[in-house]
Amino acid sequence: MSDFIDIGSINDIPLRGARVVRTHRGDIAVFRTATSEVFALDEYLPGKAGPLSNGIQHDNKVTDPMFNWVFDLATGEAQGADEGTVGTYPVKCQDGRILIAASAVNASVAAE
Amino acid sequence: MTQKLIIIGAGMASGRVIEHLRDAATDAFDITLFNAEPRGNYNRIMLSPVLSGDKTYQEIVIHDAEWYENNDVTCRFGEKVATVDTAAKTVTAENGDVLSYDKLLFGTGSNPFIIPLPGHDLDGVIAYRDLEDTQQMMTLGEGHKAVVIGGGLLGLEAAAGMAARGVDVTVIHIMGHLMERQLDEAAGYLLRKALVDKGITVKCSANSKEILGENGKVRALLLDDGTELPCDLLVMAVGIRPNTALAQASGLAVGRGIHVDDQLLTSNQDILAVGECVEHNGALFGLVAPLYDQAKIVAKTLLGEEAAFVPKEVSTKLKVTGCDLFSAGDFAEGETREDIVFRDPARGVYKRLVIEANTLVGAVMYGDTADGSWFYGLIKDATDISDMRDTLIFGPAYQGGSTMDPLAAVAALPDDAEICGCNGISKGQIVAAINAGAHTLDAVKATSKAASSCGSCAGLVADLLGVTLGDDFKMPEKEVICKCSDLSHDDVRKLIVAKEIKSIPQAMQELDWKTSCGCHICRPALNYYMVCAWPGTYEDDGKSRFINERVHANIQKDGTYSVVPRMLGGITTPDELRAIADAADKYNVPTVKVTGGQRIDLLGIKKEDLPSIWYDLGKAGMMSGQAYAKGLRTVKTCVGSDHCRFGTQDSTGLGIKIEEAMWGAWSPHKFKLAVSGCPRNCAEATCKDLGIICVDSGYQILVGGAAGLDLRETELLVQVATEEDAIEVACAFYQLYREGAQYLHRPYKWIAKVGLDWIKEQIVDDLENRKAQAAKFHYSQKFYQIDPWAERAKQGKDAHEFAPMADFTKVAAE
Numbered sequence: 001m002s003d004f005i006d007i008g009s010i011n012d013i014p015l016r017g018a019r020v021v022r023t024h025r026g027d028i029a030v031f032r033t034a035t036s037e038v039f040a041l042d043e044y045l046p047g048k049a050g051p052l053s054n055g056i057q058h059d060n061k062v063t064d065p066m067f068n069w070v071f072d073l074a075t076g077e078a079q080g081a082d083e084g085t086v087g088t089y090p091v092k093c094q095d096g097r098i099l100i101a102a103s104a105v106n107a108s109v110a111a112e
Numbered sequence: 113m114t115q116k117l118i119i120i121g122a123g124m125a126s127g128r129v130i131e132h133l134r135d136a137a138t139d140a141f142d143i144t145l146f147n148a149e150p151r152g153n154y155n156r157i158m159l160s161p162v163l164s165g166d167k168t169y170q171e172i173v174i175h176d177a178e179w180y181e182n183n184d185v186t187c188r189f190g191e192k193v194a195t196v197d198t199a200a201k202t203v204t205a206e207n208g209d210v211l212s213y214d215k216l217l218f219g220t221g222s223n224p225f226i227i228p229l230p231g232h233d234l235d236g237v238i239a240y241r242d243l244e245d246t247q248q249m250m251t252l253g254e255g256h257k258a259v260v261i262g263g264g265l266l267g268l269e270a271a272a273g274m275a276a277r278g279v280d281v282t283v284i285h286i287m288g289h290l291m292e293r294q295l296d297e298a299a300g301y302l303l304r305k306a307l308v309d310k311g312i313t314v315k316c317s318a319n320s321k322e323i324l325g326e327n328g329k330v331r332a333l334l335l336d337d338g339t340e341l342p343c344d345l346l347v348m349a350v351g352i353r354p355n356t357a358l359a360q361a362s363g364l365a366v367g368r369g370i371h372v373d374d375q376l377l378t379s380n381q382d383i384l385a386v387g388e389c390v391e392h393n394g395a396l397f398g399l400v401a402p403l404y405d406q407a408k409i410v411a412k413t414l415l416g417e418e419a420a421f422v423p424k425e426v427s428t429k430l431k432v433t434g435c436d437l438f439s440a441g442d443f444a445e446g447e448t449r450e451d452i453v454f455r456d457p458a459r460g461v462y463k464r465l466v467i468e469a470n471t472l473v474g475a476v477m478y479g480d481t482a483d484g485s486w487f488y489g490l491i492k493d494a495t496d497i498s499d500m501r502d503t504l505i506f507g508p509a510y511q512g513g514s515t516m517d518p519l520a521a522v523a524a525l526p527d528d529a530e531i532c533g534c535n536g537i538s539k540g541q542i543v544a545a546i547n548a549g550a551h552t553l554d555a556v557k558a559t560s561k562a563a564s565s566c567g568s569c570a571g572l573v574a575d576l577l578g579v580t581l582g583d584d585f586k587m588p589e590k591e592v593i594c595k596c597s598d599l600s601h602d603d604v605r606k607l608i609v610a611k612e613i614k615s616i617p618q619a620m621q622e623l624d625w626k627t628s629c630g631c632h633i634c635r636p637a638l639n640y641y642m643v644c645a646w647p648g649t650y651e652d653d654g655k656s657r658f659i660n661e662r663v664h665a666n667i668q669k670d671g672t673y674s675v676v677p678r679m680l681g682g683i684t685t686p687d688e689l690r691a692i693a694d695a696a697d698k699y700n701v702p703t704v705k706v707t708g709g710q711r712i713d714l715l716g717i718k719k720e721d722l723p724s725i726w727y728d729l730g731k732a733g734m735m736s737g738q739a740y741a742k743g744l745r746t747v748k749t750c751v752g753s754d755h756c757r758f759g760t761q762d763s764t765g766l767g768i769k770i771e772e773a774m775w776g777a778w779s780p781h782k783f784k785l786a787v788s789g790c791p792r793n794c795a796e797a798t799c800k801d802l803g804i805i806c807v808d809s810g811y812q813i814l815v816g817g818a819a820g821l822d823l824r825e826t827e828l829l830v831q832v833a834t835e836e837d838a839i840e841v842a843c844a845f846y847q848l849y850r851e852g853a854q855y856l857h858r859p860y861k862w863i864a865k866v867g868l869d870w871i872k873e874q875i876v877d878d879l880e881n882r883k884a885q886a887a888k889f890h891y892s893q894k895f896y897q898i899d900p901w902a903e904r905a906k907q908g909k910d911a912h913e914f915a916p917m918a919d920f921t922k923v924a925a926e
Contacts, residue, residue, distance in 0.1 A: 007918040015288040015317070016655040019917035030917060034629060035292050044671075051671045054659035056632040059451075063632035065659045065667060070632070075447040098917075105920040 004092070004099035005106075010036065011096070018053040018062070023105045028089060029053035030098065031073055033060055039073040040091035040100055045084050052086065115214035117141040117414070118203055120193050120358065125387030125403040126219030127153035127175055132411030134183050140415060143185045144211060146203075149242060150190035152180060157400060159246045163273030169243060196362035198380050215414055218359055218370055218378070218385035222352035222398070227261065231323030232348075236330035240270045240349045252345055254278035259333045259343040261320055263290040265428065267349035268307065272435070275312050282313040282341050284333065289316055289617065294428050294439035296628050298455070299462050299478040301617035306435045306460075354389045354396060367391050374420040375413045376406055386410045392421065399426045427488045436477075438484035441491040442466070443474030454505045456480075457622045458524035464628060465505055470498040483507035521599065521607060521624045522575040529610040531572050534565035534870075542573060546580045553577065553588070565873075566866040568602040568852060575603070594633040596625050601854035605641050614642060614650050637855035640742065643778050644850050647892035654910065660740035663913050664900040665722055673722060674715040676739035677729050678775060681749045681767035681787075682710030691732030699725050709746030709784065711737055720914050726901035735775075735899035742856070743778040744846075747771040748796065752789035752806070761806035763789035766835050770804075770842055776897040777889070780853040780862075783846065798826045801859045802842055807831075811838040815845060816860040816868070824860045827868055830876045844875040844885035847892075 013019050013032040020043060021028045027043035029052045037060065044050030049064035052071065056063045060073045070079040076088040089104035117133075119126050122145050133141055145152075153175040161167040180187050188205065195204045202212045224239030226232055238245050249270065252258060256279050260271045263285030271281045283290075289300030290307075304314050321336040323346060332342045354369035365371040365379035369391030376384045376392075386406050388398055397403055402423055412419035427440030443466045454463040461479035465472055465487070471494045475487040486508045490497060497504055527540030537560055545560035556573055557564040563573045577585045590600045597604070604623060613619045619638050620630060630638070635656035642650040654662050665673035677692065692712055696704050702716040717725060726736075739745060747770050750756065752763030767787040777783075786797035787804045797803025799819040803826050805812045810833040814826035829845065832838050848871060853862035863871065875882040903909040 011286075011319075012912060012917055014655070014912060017912060019912060019915075022916050022919040022921045024921050027916075034288060034297055036287060051667075054663075054667060054671075056635060056656065056658065058629050058631045058635060059627070066669070068632065072447045077447060105918075 003102055004090075005102045006097050007100050007105075008098055009096055010038070010093050010098055013038075013098075016057045018055075018057070020051075020053050021100065021105060027051070027053075028100070028104060030091060030100070031057065031062065033057060033073070036093070038091050038093050038098055040089040040104065041071065041073065041076050042086040042088075045069075045078075045086045048084055049078075049086075114139055114142050116212060117143050117215045117217065118211060118213040119143065119145045119217045119219055120203075121219035121221055121387070121389075122147035122149070122151075122153045122175075122187075122189065123219050123221050123387055124153060124156060124174065124400060125407050126217060128404050128407035129217065129219075129386060129410045129414075130175075130183065130185060132408060133414065136411065136415055138184075141215070145180070145185050145187050145189075146191055146193050146205070147187070147189045148192045151243070152176070152187065152189060154243070156242070159240075159243070160269035160273055162243075163246050163249055163270065164276040193358060196358065198362055198364075198383070201382065214382065216383045217410065217414075218364075218383065218389055219387050220355040220358060220385075220389045222388040223355050224348065225351045225353050226348055227320065227350060229320055229323050231325050231330070234323055234325040234330045235328050236344065237323060237346045237348065240266050240347050241352075245347075249274055249345065249347065250277070252277060252279045256280065256345070257341075257343045258282075258345045258347065259284060259341050260347045260349060261333070262349035262351070263287070263314070263316065264293065264349065264351070265291065267347070268303075268435075270347050270349055271312050272307070272310065275310050280311075280313075282315065282343075283307070284318045284320060284335070284341075285314070285316045286319060287316065290314065291437075291439075295437070295476055295478075296443065296464060297617040298621045298625075298628060299437070299439075299464070299476050301615065301621055302460055302462055302478045303435055303437060305618075352388065352398060354391065356389060359385065359389070367394075369396050374409075374422075376410045376421060377413065384410050384413060392423065395423060397423075399428065401426055424492055427484065436479055436481045438477040438481035439475065440484070440488045441472070441474035443476055449473070451628055452505045453626060453628055455520075455621060455624045457521050457624050462621060463505055467497065467501070467504075470496050470501075472497055472504070519575050519579050521622065522572060522603075523579045524622075525607075525610060531576070531606065531610070532560075532562035532565070532569045533606070533609075535561045537562040539576065542576050543580055546577055551577070551581060551585065566852060566870050568866065569606055571600045571603045572606055593637060594631055596620075596627040596630050596634050597623065598626070599623060601637065604638070605645075605851075605854075608638075608641050609645050614646055616642075616653055616656060640778060640780065640855050643896075644892075647895045661742070662910075663719065663722060664736055664738075664740065664904065665717070666740045668715065670716075672716045672718055674713050674739075675717055675722070675725060675729075676707060676711055676713045676737040677734035678737040678771075679711040680771045680775075681747055681764050683749075683764060683768065684712075688732055688734060691729060691734065695725050695728045698728065707739070709737075709739070710748050711739075711746065713739070720916065723905045723911075723914055727905035730899075730902055730905055736901045738775065738900075741778065742781050743783065744771075744774045744776065745782050745784045747774075748784075748786040748800070750787075750789045750794035752787075756789055758792060759789035759806070760808050761789060761811070761835075763787040763795065763804075763806050766804065766806075766811075766838065767795075769835065770839055773839060773843060773890075773893070774846065776899075777846065777850070777893060778896060779846065779850045780855045781858045783849075783859070785842070799824065800826065802826075802845060804838055804842070810834070813838060813841050813845070815871070816863045818858055818860050820858075822860070827863075829868070829872065840882060840886045841875060843889045844882045845871070847885040847889035848874060850889075 016034050018029050018031040029041050029043045031039045049069045054065045061070050063070050069082045076086040078084045090101040092099050155172040158172040192206045193203050194206050202210050204210050224241045258274050258279050258281050260267045260283045271283045275281045289297050290303050319336040322334040324332045330346050332340045356366045359370045360366045370385040370389050372385050372390045378385050387403050409419045409421045449468045452465045464476045466474035472490040525539050529539045542562050550556045550559045563570040571590050578587050593601050639653050639656040699721050701714045705713040707713050747767040749764045749767035753759035783801045785802045786795040786800045788795040788797045789806050799817040803814040812831045813829045815829045817826035818824040849859050
């Protein structure tokens, strides 16, 4: 089976926007930056921050809407004095489609 | 022994291969060169100067007939190769000739990508790839219109070339700014400005929908927002695809391009490939430098020498006269990367360096690209820059001494730019006062009157003292907007107006921002300042707003939202209450709460349910209460003279009229009002941003109250006789606050800064100004009194905000 799954067109997310992908393990926020790079991060840092897809993007960072934590989109690490990391997932854009790692969204890949 | 070499494609890469072969050993190969275009090798990169008329075709020819003859190359130009038989080692030409080879080289280049829009096959729809395309563009002149789809390197060169011929050109770009692969937003803004100055229309974030034709010829481009752009010629410059058809048909391994190894050998050991048609380690190539590197390796491989192709960083220069632009390397943000940004608003210069582990990895420059090749060298050689890091951005000529100038934005202002709005004093007048001997802030205030009223321009006046007097003036400490800027909120507001700044990238460039695209503190502030300054002409940037204002609901700690419909003056009806109750049932609302602002809050709503609950509430005639907004919230009232035995005036009716006039307005912070029908003050008007207490003789207007982190009692602004006057004063006060206060300051903080007396001078004593302020407010309201719920529930605005992109929880588990 393919390692990546098509989750939609790059145009489904506006520039500097973000949308959620629902999975059995929780929501993943998929970001599109001002230069059209894509990143996928956990929507929440449990008990601390989120929902990140609702934050304001600047450079390749997002500011959490609840407590203003700033996360790096590439590494998922909190910036500045805050400590914590949200999970990140392989995601890429090919021919206008956004592809996310199958392992990120599948509850189980044992079947095939 | 001489071997037979057949080359398919006479481009710049294969041309370079022939040069290397002939330089090394003239008789090693017997060369036959096929080319689909009816000509030999010319410098494709220079088609843009041909288009603009700066060069002729003859000047860009690399190999002419004489050269091919001298170098003993058999040319078959205007002929395609039909098939390749790799087993028999032969190629068949279009005319049926069969030629055998010992070695075969693919140099088939690339094809322009044509978006399959309806109408893409109409006459007058072209790409920008070869001399024919160029010639077709050159037939246009004054009075003609052209549309270019694609705001990348090639598209912009096509646009500029045609514009130089007097053609009316519009560029359509799907992304938010031009050349997004090479430039960041700020450089993109400067480039756009330069192109607009050349008379080119630039539309970013624009989606093409259909190409419209007439009698088989292109007539216009239709965008998906319904805009129709008439054109005589439509140029698509949206990218290229390696031309792999023949290689694939010949059985070679092909991915996005023809697969080659480090020796440029394809999956067949007698066949090589070079140029834009190849894919090497997953990478494609479009710029000339790596293609020439490949050509060198191809020649060595053919001659049996050892060599390996190693891709290098590449740099890009835009060949448009008057747009000085350079980009090289990789400038994506990253955890381990740091930015150095330099801006000079006066000269329109922007430079950005990206540093990783003490080496330079990327550089973008606009306006002054003189140091481009020096930076490119540092990137290519991975030079350790730790010793020159502090001064790196000034380039190789840096001699020590000068530092970045935080006063640059002020120095760049024209003399007639207004600095002090209260007294109408321009930069020129202030500088004249300073030159006449006013060397302190107080002296400038006394002699020029600037900064002597509300004082919000004092920061800019101090900057002007600094610019004019240099080191003789000691700059006062100022509170800057955030770490991204050296300017205060007041400075930024005034400069936005003085320089007519109408977009966030423009603000960051013109105001000398220190970061490449700001942060969560300055973006919302900049957005508000422009919303306030330019009603109707500024395009609100939702992505720079806090989530509540973006989705028009209040986010709660569990990620659900609360919804508060507007109830003008706190008055509701049984029908509205029924609609609210029905919605609460339908959407399983866990909590229904009566708010302090006399309305009803539905809490615990899922984000994806917001548009449908608004739709239901909207059907019952309700609109957003904007309980989330840095803007007009509620007008709380008591029942007044209608029912109350103490009521002196119709406080409910007045509250409704004020809320009708004011709803939808944005302001630096939330704005709450109340109207009480008598001094018993049941509506608690004395702790509101603006409160009205009705008395027998009229209406007392009170301002500057708060009941939040700080508890403030209002102060009396004025007492007026009629409802009309009360509404006018309320609107004038709100407008003065909207234009004057810094973002996230409630009115009481602003009043503490400018003084209640100053406000009284403006809108109590000066009746003309009161009317003018109220008129400005009503004008602005024409653009902002739009129910955001209706736009989203009925017209589908921002639909992406509400629905998940994909849902894998609904996929049945196998």
